[in-house]
Amino acid sequence: MKTKSERLEAKLKKKKQVKIKPGAELQKHRVNAREVILYSNATPIRCRGGVGYACCFCKDQFPDPGDLKRHTNESHDDSEKSTFMKGRDMISYVVKLDITALKCKICDENIDTVEAMIEHLNASHNHETFPDVKNHILPFKFEGDTLRCFMCLNVFNKFKVLQEHMNTHYRNFVCDVCDAGFVNRHILYCHTEIHRIGSFKCDHCQLVFETVRKRKFHIRSAHGDMNLHKCGYCNQRFRENWYKNEHLAEVHGVKSPSVKCQACDKAFDTRQGWLLHTKRVHLMQKQHKCSECEMEFFSKRELNDHAVKHTGSREHQCEICMKFYGRLKTLKDHMRRVHADRQFKCMKCELSFMQKSRLRIHLTSKHKEDLKSVSEENQQ
Template sequence: MILRFSTAYPFKTRFSQILCAYCHEEYDTLALLRYHMKTEHLNSDFKNVFYRTKDNLVKVDITDLACKICNEEIPDIDALMSHFCHKHGKSVKFNARFGVLPYKQTVDSNFLCVYCQRVFLDFVNFKRHIGVHFMNFSCDKCGTTFLSAHALRDHHRQVKCFRTAYKPRNGRIMKPRGNAEIILQYTTACPFRTWKNNFNCVFCRVQFSDPTSLRDHMATRHANYDVQTAFYKKLGKEFLKIDITDLQCKLCFMPIVDFDGLTYHLKNDHHQPLNTDAQLGVLPFRLNDGSIWKCTMCPNEFKDFVSLKMHTSQHFQNYVCDTCGEGFITESAMIAHTKIPHENKYSCSRCIATFSSLDERNIHVKTQHTSMPYMCNYCKEKPRFANWELRKKHLMEVHNYKTGADKYECSTCQKSFKTRSGKYNHMARTHRMKKDTELNYPCPSCPKAFTTKLFLDKHIAKKHYDV
């Protein structure tokens, strides 16, 4: 369809040489090839183009791309296929690859990648680069990606990739960042940074107080950004934050409702090489207009973005320190954490005291460096009091606190408990007060139960490390 109804000119290559796909005549530049095509092969048979290509993609020159039906100029292949479908009623399979590798030259005869907007001075370097955007076939054993199924079959036939010392020579290993690059490349997910209560552009660091202004800025100033530049230097090995408020697929323009649907759609409908065994490398947020802070992974809502950010990171903390139970998003972060001795590694910023845990340091700061050391843990505002009697009075008047053995009373059934955690677990189990969640992860060594496996692992690491 592309060759028949557009001015995309097919060609082949032999090392750094450019060959006509019909007669195999050699040319030094694509400009000479285009002139040859216009004069010699306007009505040529396409069989020569696909001869011995197997399942490889056909290289096409789209420098002067236009529709032959209506003569409208088209910027790239994706826009061309949408044009065929909507303007001329052609049957386009958007859930399959379009079968071509697009080469485009600028006015200065440089080569422009239409997918990441990078410019290359010579043909050889661009030829090596363009295949990166079409590595859609991945090895199940080692994760190496390839341009075609034929190359993947050769890899299975020739390479012993099950060996631990194996290092891939062709393609690349798909890690969390590779997954994140695919998500940014083929969806309208908006990357961003945060500084205090502001949302920052990852490219020019312009600050916005509301998410809507950030999305408008990205749409007008960075519509065709280079995916590589979204991973700014200070990000390190952490995950990139993305806004999925108006999430759509760039390949077929289908709206995507949730984050799980995004990965399923890209992998199954468009055969993108997302490695589901690795993490996706992004922290998804649905920022909306900034009035509602709701988690994209569960039904919980929060009063501000800072609380939402802390909660969202817990969904991706798949690595837990066996010593202190602290959770981490990436394995490298946990390894860096374990290299630091756990004895007295937390220091007070106001004095020379050191502590073995964050809880000990927090207690020290609250009791030694404040004139209001007593805090109410039940109020959202966390008010403080100068002495224990004032806090006790507050607890009795506001939170039904009682003196004696049973100090914590359930406001629903008036049952009393000795500890606050006992009352909390009672409310979660009996009255389902914890929003849309249940304590599905019981501890095998004690009666406690938890809402997530991460919290259970932290509890075991802290309380039952000797089991």
Template sequence: MILNKSSAIPFRRHGSMHKCFFCEKCYLHVADLRRHTIDKHLEKRLYNIEHYITEPFIKLDITDLTCKLCAEGLETLKCLIKHLNKHHNKDYPEIVSQSIICFKLTDKDFGCLNCGKKFKLFGTLLLHIHCEHLDRKYVCEACGIDFRNNSDLLNHTQDVHSIGEYECTYCLKKFIKERRRNIHVKNFHESRRNCLLCQETFRSKRERDRHMYATHSQQMPWYKCDKCAIKFKVKRLLTEHIRRVHLKEKNVTCEICGMRFFSNTTLKLHKVRHSDAKPFECSTCNKKFPRKSALELHMRIHTNERRYVCKICGKAFIQWTSLQYHLPHHSDERNFKCVVCEKAFKTKKTMLRHCTNVHRKGNVDTAGGTVSSQTRLH
């Protein structure tokens, strides 16, 4: 890879921050990003850089660009390629530079290396480069990713950055255009909320489908997690579950406390903790909640509403997740294995209890569904 032979540093942008190309860390000052990349990633990860490429173009910081082989200073990436081919017997085609956008980053302004124009905002510079020099007009100003058309850009902006003033009252998703919000409400909420057999109304299609399964014995397709045996109706939810629970992916950071989360949705739920606002009050016990959905779930305790029934033993549960954690008790599958004595268990809870009682101390490896002993008894 040509980047191994130079001082150039790949990077990303996240809002007003400079984002590490490899580990998602963000820095306000570009010098801090350079220092971090060189110290933590450069030597060991540039050789596998293709595994980190998620965009059509790599953004490259070529400030103070030098050749690592001879320390000669160079102005542009094309100059670097010519230099390596001529003086170091390399054979890099100039077409390599077509998948790279070069920048000379400072903390003052952002300049276009093609025409010399200066911009105060990085997003404005990106838009200029894509429109004037790359002929790609649909660019996200938040992260710099470009798209084939405006529709793809709008979908990306809403899904990834939650930018928009029109909010769905059911799921809190935001939309740039009111018409798109209305279509979303109609297709994903209003037209799918009624039970087809008893006309009971639910907040979402997912809750309705759960009701159909639990009450009317309607079959649901299942996607089973190999790690913990929990089942999902939608494959996307299984994928998210694996990434969130077992792989522990946390790519979104709270700017208030620094905690990291799987998605913008979980970040929004977390941010409520930084606020004292709890506008939803239980009329029975006066307990207050930050979200309406939390209050509705709490109210089932007072009404003893147990809509989720186990078809095997008849035990009923208030929450769908409680039923899911109960179902493995009726199965012969034992997916949770103690690595100390290799005894297997049906549920994580019983496995943890075993480790506490038998091996005294242990810590959970949630990615593998196992427990490793910190201190073995001799």
């Protein structure tokens, strides 16, 4: 009985050479993607949906990309895979491919990249692939709990952001204005909107915007449905993405992956938080210099707090004892040390007071509460 490798080799010998017309770039891309998917363990990813990584051949989604790989290999045969990307045009052509532990199915050789696999199938197994075309396949490796670009080792906590980042490595089309690179022409075209300056009037009101992107955001926020962030488990919608993330954690037990700092092992809920931490703590970037002395600071707020030392300004007042302080941090320290025993707590915010009269003044001045209703609430 023939082994799997021998059956593949026999199939290869019967396989007719693909006839490609000169200049038929799109068909070359389709052949490359099809050959890699058929003769390696690479798995195509449709997108990262509401529940997980979506299969390209059915509607199933999987939180773990390893489960998608097993599903694709077990549930979809070569006849389905051979028609992959059929009907897609060149302007928007892009393939998202999981190449974790990539190996050739014919000879079981481990291969590191998509480009190397395309060349390997051509040179070692006589498959007619086309290494000469610009690659429109975005490769991803899922190793460990951290979502990372395997090419530059940058860390991400969302697949969508990692996918956008991959354009920096596949600069097939380059913006003439800012030199940003993109994997296909459609993404470049969408990007060029940020450089179009003019007068763009809202279709629903009289407001005019200087860029198309600003107009689109205005229409979406002022005239459209702002509940754009949909839960993939129950289809509930949210105005902000962080509301959806809270809902996923509390209702469905799904937490967004954190970004771990490789220098000190701290973890952050967002990539932005990790970047700020890295710049502040490990790179020690200090871009804000004091004009009165030689001290430098990471943020504008830190510089403003320091400037009090030179100006003597005291703008932060304690609402309990009415003392003034130059820095908000100093005021908070004062509240913690001096007024820790506050028993009269405001139901509208987090402030507490030592005297009921101070609470009443606070409610009427800060929360516009009626004195009579405040008195009735206190008596109940």
